[in-house]
Amino acid sequence: MGDGGGQGRQGRNRPGGSARALSEAYDTALLDLDGVVYAGGEAIPHAVDALGSARAGGMHLAYVTNNALRTPDAVAAHLTELGVPAEAGDVITSAQAVARLIADEVPPGSRVLVIGGEGLRVALRERGLEPVESADEEGLAAVVQGYGGPELPWGRLVEAGYAVARGVPWYASNTDLTIPGPRGIGPGNGAAVEVVRIATGGLVEPKVAGKPLPPMHRETVLRTGAERPLVVGDRLDTDIEGAFNGGVDSLLVLTGVTDVAQLLSAVPEHRPTYVAADLRGLLVGQPEVTEADGGFVCEGWTASVSGGALVLDGEGDALDGVRALCGAAWSDAGPGACGLDAAKALRRLGW
Secondary structure, three states, X not given: OOOOOOOHHHOOOOOOOEOOOHHXXXXXXXXXXXXXXXXXXXEOOOHHHHHHHHHHOOOEEEEEEOOOOOOHHHXXXXXXXXXXXXXXXXXXXXXXXXXXXXXXXXXXXXXXXXXXOHHHHHHHHXXXXXXXXXXXXXXXXXXXXXXXXXXXOHHHHHHHHXXXXXXXXXXXXXXXXXEEEOOEEXXXXXXXXXXXXXXOOOOOOOEEOOOOOHHHHHHHHHHHOOOOEEEEEOOHHHHHHHHHHHOOEEEEEOOOOOOHHHHHOOOHHHOOOEEEOOHHHHHOOEOOOEEEOOEEEEOOEEEEEEOOEEEEEEOOOHHHHHHHHHHHHHHXXXXXXXXOEOHHHHHHHOO
């Protein structure tokens, strides 16, 4: 744990603090990729330099992604090209997690209908399974869906629908409904899973391996050996909830799909230990958020609740104001999502 460690599976009522830089307080950063390290294939501002400094200081960097499209070799090569040296062993994908899950439940050498990209095929072969393309293959043991990119043919979803309708066991690498790209937020693997669910009458649910579910956490621990991990992500419902489910601390960076308004309304399992604008947050400590006089204080800011709205007073770094607002919103919300009006407070911070 960091100096301001997490509150475990009970959830948080305020962000944590750490006197030490997070790269010193934790031995391994379990980094999401899309929306954290890169977006649309291009490095997010400050990511390359921040990761280089964290690595130079002794932090182990591992890349944990729900995107099952590419192989670990391809992901590592892309990271290295961006200026973030990585090897295939540093990359853990939901394709690997779902392949292990399937291999644990079907006979060795079984045929598996693949709806997805090369990353999924490679992961299945690694587990001794045979990827196939048709629902009519004899002895089909499973059907698995993983993100196949924007060029995924509609016919692949049709094949999945035929197999699932016949009762073939159904698996999904992940169910993220969206994925960030160079032109904005696009449909993710979860959207493709929904197509198959609708086509088969909504009576069957796939077994899912990716974040935030246990198979992905298990795969990550097995492959990294992390003792004091810090999950770093941009999504509340995958990265942060996955950390919550695994009982480890997390850092939310505001470079991907989550905005500050969503952060303030987060339910307990979606509340990160720490918040940063980008990956430079790994290189510094985190200020404490304290409760005083009915409000929450972070550095020069005080946040409170009045008349169903969040109220912010003070001055200083905008992110410290966000942290104070989190304390006020999360404490007021209790076990449910915050329904407070945050618009005026966020405008004051420039959000």
